[in-house]
Amino acid sequence: QVHLVESGGGLVERGGSLRVSCKVSGISFGFGNYAMAWYRQAPGKERELVAGLSSAVGSTVATTNYADSVKGRFTVSRDNTKNTLYLQMNGLKPEDTAVYYCNRHRDYGLWTWGQGTQVTVPS
Numbered sequence: 291q292v293h294l295v296e297s298g299g300g301l302v303e304r305g306g307s308l309r310v311s312c313k314v315s316g317i318s319f320g321f322g323n324y325a326m327a328w329y330r331q332a333p334g335k336e337r338e339l340v341a342g343l344s345s346a347v348g349s350t351v352a353t354t355n356y357a358d359s360v361k362g363r364f365t366v367s368r369d370n371t372k373n374t375l376y377l378q379m380n381g382l383k384p385e386d387t388a389v390y391y392c393n394r395h396r397d398y399g400l401w402t403w404g405q406g407t408q409v410t411v412p413s
Contacts, residue, residue, distance in 0.1 A: 299407030
């Protein structure tokens with residue numbers, strides 16, 4: 291069974307930066323074989339995909355995609371040797387306040403969600 295553990299959230303002032311991480315365990319193949327994504331859910335809103343990262347094995351270069359609301363501010367990356375996905379968030383805004391989750395990219399089927407990590411940017 292795949293297990294997702296997000297960490298690194300916290301309280302950060304407007305305009306600040308934060309990096310959240312997601313450790314993945316229990317997968318059947320190398321981590322690089324999986325297209326991954328970061329999602330977030332704000333209070334009273336549906337969970338949304340904010341950053342996607344394609345699979346990349348060997349010399350293949352991964353591609354990324356971002357929600358318009360975070361484009362140019364957030365960067366998704368991965369360390370296949372650590373089975374870990376990262377989201378670097380810069381220029382944080384109050385509207386970025388949410389619980390952040392990682393999972394497979396939704397186009398490929400989702401695993402059971404982890405507990406997420408809370409990011410709070412006061413207005």
